[in-house]
Amino acid sequence: MMAKLTTEPTISVTYIATTPEKCWAALTKSEFSKQYFFGQLIEGDWRNGGRVRYRMPDGSEHIEGEILTCEPPRLLRFTWRVVSMPGLKQLPDAIVSYRIEDPGDGVIRLTMLEEHPTPIDTRLLEGGRSGWPAILSGLKSLLETGAVPRIAPPTLPQAMIDYMKEHGA
Numbered sequence: 001m002m003a004k005l006t007t008e009p010t011i012s013v014t015y016i017a018t019t020p021e022k023c024w025a026a027l028t029k030s031e032f033s034k035q036y037f038f039g040q041l042i043e044g045d046w047r048n049g050g051r052v053r054y055r056m057p058d059g060s061e062h063i064e065g066e067i068l069t070c071e072p073p074r075l076l077r078f079t080w081r082v083v084s085m086p087g088l089k090q091l092p093d094a095i096v097s098y099r100i101e102d103p104g105d106g107v108i109r110l111t112m113l114e115e116h117p118t119p120i121d122t123r124l125l126e127g128g129r130s131g132w133p134a135i136l137s138g139l140k141s142l143l144e145t146g147a148v149p150r151i152a153p154p155t156l157p158q159a160m161i162d163y164m165k166e167h168g169a
Contacts, residue, residue, distance in 0.1 A: 087164030
């Protein structure tokens, strides 16, 4: 199969009844991320040039990156590299951004953007596009109600599995 390459971003906008500070804390602290990010713990050196990591519940590293922009509580932007899956380790870094805006009335607008500065196989976009809605829904529920609905981690889309098999996974 001939690979179709793209730099098309994934964008999700969510309105949450919370404050920018509480949303920032939920995005940057493990006690929150483990609740809505399928048990993963976030670790970060929250400054420009710092490191960020997502660890699986067993402590193994899943995602690593470098913080490009850290402007609490408004903007967090970092590179994103999946290091736990052999078929994905060689991929160029994506960039994930969280922009928190405060339009007023006790509601924030959270925009998540996953960018691909280097073209990647379109089949790889399906993983994020199936995962981000569940993650951001869990974050919203946690901040608004204090609880996260039981959302099973999405299974990897077949197109992504096929790509990984072709590339050593």
